[in-house]
Amino acid sequence: MRGPSNPRPARIADVAREAGVSITTVSHVLSSKRPVSAQTRQAVLDAAQRLAYRPTVAARGLATGRTMALGLQFPMEGEHLLLNPYFPLLLGSLSAAAVHDGYSFVLLPARRSSEFPLESLLETQRLDGAILVDPSSTNDLLPLLRDYRVPVVTVGRYLGRARTHWVDNDHAIAIGRVLDHLAEQGYRRPALISLGHERYSYIVDIEDSFRTRTEAAGREPMVIRAEDLSERAGYDAAVTLLDRADRPDAIIAAVDRQAIGVLGAAEELGISVPDELGIVGEGDTVLARNANPPLTTIDPRAAELGAQAIAIIRQILDAGNRPGRMITLTVETRLVVRESTARSGAGPEISPAPAASP
Amino acid sequence: MRGPSNPRPARIADVAREAGVSITTVSHVLSSKRPVSAQTRQAVLDAAQRLAYRPTVAARGLATGRTMALGLQFPMEGEHLLLNPYFPLLLGSLSAAAVHDGYSFVLLPARRSSEFPLESLLETQRLDGAILVDPSSTNDLLPLLRDYRVPVVTVGRYLGRARTHWVDNDHAIAIGRVLDHLAEQGYRRPALISLGHERYSYIVDIEDSFRTRTEAAGREPMVIRAEDLSERAGYDAAVTLLDRADRPDAIIAAVDRQAIGVLGAAEELGISVPDELGIVGEGDTVLARNANPPLTTIDPRAAELGAQAIAIIRQILDAGNRPGRMITLTVETRLVVRESTARSGAGPEISPAPAASP
């Protein structure tokens, strides 16, 4: 069935009447801000369910002084070459979680510009909080939000001066898993393609853990920094790597887009994948899935990242943000093994997806 | 100077006091919903200005029954290969205009999925309206929004059954300008790279107008459909085109990303740009600007498109949407001439940017 069913949405008073209690009680059942007897509680919940009750966002906002709007910024503007097919996944999960909690978004630019009334927005206190995805350390917005005391949660850590709440992948574990997998498949000289500038925590993390792990294994780390996250940059980096005397037999790329470029380079140079060269990407995007051969990739678990980011915001807003006390959350990645590293001919395998660790 | 200045934002009552009138009058001045004497009006405006007054979105929403939230959907999810660096520009302008009018966004997925509580959102939280950017004709969302009577404005026309309000570029004029320019520069056999599926009005428009114009000039239209909007697809299409006996001496690509691919193909085949081949892109993105040589491109005037889309929404909401009466707005593009078509060695030129035509 389809189409609108409730001509007039249920109000809190309707629920109260239906459950035979006062609206106060309904309010408290829904917010759990004061104890309610189990019986009453259940009656209210049932009534709310029956009437498909949803609090009116505006009314709640007016009463609590909240706006129910969150700032949202992600690496798009001015850095188009960083466009990452993983963002859509993340945005989807952020939006789903936000909708669930009654929040909507104000899309924020990474840098101030005359076109966007940023100051006026902040001045009039219209944001309850803000979520910044992969903020570069040169991000203009973060210091500004701090000045205006807007609680900020970043997805990926901010490397600038300010401290923020954050949720991030555990990239050390991720790289460890990749290297273990490559070793198992008999690859001996893995190389890493990262990014030409270290403005993202993600890049720093994968470089560091790759270096550490490789050196621990008694090998010299092969790391090359690509221009950007594009296929082209991946291609260029791969060509350089594969031209070396001690050429790598496996390449880990910072993102799937680059990995696609690596694949192209291998193809062009007549290097067979996965036999002569293993390739690993990151993002678990369609790019990796649809490649030929399909690419082994690190799944950052975007859905989890998004949900946790919103959860942190809610926690801060509900608890009345003790300043200085930062909430940080690590989400484990998942290694998705596909043909691009399946040297042994074993079928694809997928590592278990653990829950976020607190 | 920086940081929060107003500890307590001004309320409508403050403005009323400051101007020596009632809050009713202030409200009416701001909404122009009933006549107010010029004197009083000015006094109120001045007071509001002085106090930097901004209406509280939640309060207004409560009083009017609006949510002040707009659905926003653009081609990201599930169609990652369509990622277009022009979207960030458009999103920026949409967001700026929305903020100005007090609106925030709920990011909507193009297709229903179990992860996103779309039905529940529509049942309850009621969006005031929705903006769909380049909706494909197979878009799931549009029919759903219709069923729930959410006013929809599309950027680019929707080719499915339903009619919507829309704002769109005038692609016929755009292609005309490009062809004129190419002819001036002495190019005689222009070809067009479009998209493999006709699900977007944009693609239909440029193909049609290219065909019409070329045939009118007594030539056979050379049109090839690329796989997607990626550099790779542009490259592949260009290689095919440049392999023909009657090979084109100019290529117009549907988007800048493809045009970059065309450039790569020319380079690889040893075809000089702009001498042997002229290249034109679309989007006026950094991709075109930073290419070597810089690419001539069609500027869709994203800022104007975004502002107009929001303006239409506001008009519908304010006027009380007479159903059936669709608002449509055409925004003229601008041709940005750069080296990739500068055969005559003349410096870059830019066509004037006309205002939106009503």
Added chain:
DNA sequence: CTGAAAGCGCTAACAC
């Protein structure tokens, strides 16, 4: 042309 006052739906003192 202008004002007073009654809500809009919810939260949170303040009672009991």
Added chain:
DNA sequence: GTGTTAGCGCTTTCAG
């Protein structure tokens, strides 16, 4: 453990 009630800031009848 539960209910009464006074706002939150704005729009909008209804009076004047």
